[in-house]
Amino acid sequence: MQEDRINLVRPQMGTSRALTVRRYGKVGSGPKAYFQAALHADELPGVITLHHLEALLKEADAKSEITGEIVVVPFANPIGFTQYVDMKPLGRFEMRSGQNFNRHYPDLSPALIEAVASKLTQDADQNVAIIRAELRRLIAKSRKDSAPLTDLVDLRLTLAELAIDADYVMDLHCDWEAPMHLYISDHNWPDAADLSAQIGSECSLIAEISGDNPFDETFSRPWVELRRVYRDKFPIPMATLATTIELRGDRDVYDDYAIKDADNLFKFLQRRGLIKGDPGALPDAKCDATPLSGVDRVMAPHGGMVVFHVEAGEKVEAGQELGYVLDCETGQKTTFSSRTNGVLYSRIGIRLIVPGGYLCSVAGAEPLPGREGQLLLSK
């Protein structure tokens, strides 16, 4: 294992930040996997999971069982880690810009399409190597184009540089109150069905483009766009599997979950040939993929307090009463429901709600009217 600290651009004179990066296996020895946790800095289930995964990786490394390259950024957001207000960590948005830490990553697709136009061949493996070389060049170029660099942009580009040529990109997040679920490109499905089954995902959401460039799509989207443009002329595999894994809710920081989750990720790496050993039989899948455009986001009809009648992870019917919002001053009490049958896979973690505030999400099997363009929640 090799540990590096990468200094980030200073946010201001008199202060500094750095990213810790640990590497297992050997560069270029086989497939590359990239893991990061806490890009939303108040989401800690991924941090404890990587803590346990790294214990397994160290053991495998000592026995020379790592046949690929595995890069781990155990906590990906030193900016967000320092944002505390009123005794609460605020890690989803950068406080200075108001920007979501998991949006606004570079879309390298347009430049990539041009850059590889005269280089692609009839050999799929050769094309993957050519495309990855261009992706490395283009991400370095985006850094030059971003001057003067802020610490937030530097963080985004540094993380993207570490993952840009990986075969597997695993961005570990969590929801507020939720069962295990994941987001992934529909071009990675059903290839990623083994990952979904191995980690016990109860809701696997697929979309081609989900909007506002989240981290994982920096790595999947270039392949999607290239395949669309060149599919009749050149063989281009969907060479990168990039996913956002939501490790339940933000308070689900427990060893029993994290040890099992780490073990499952380790087995996935074994199954995909990055680590020697038998991962055993694949567990039965708990869900099939459903479209992100089939998610009904249920919002509060007015302000007040929310009282839920269903737990996160339950299957619900369209029109079923999921709970109510109560304005105790006026006595207004309004029940709410979903437009679709499906699994209620996400529930807000607070109970004091503003008008139009987010309440919960239900994942249905069919796209819903009006669900296009921006498919993720908020900025």
Ligand SMILES: [Zn+2]
């Ligand atoms: Zn998150």
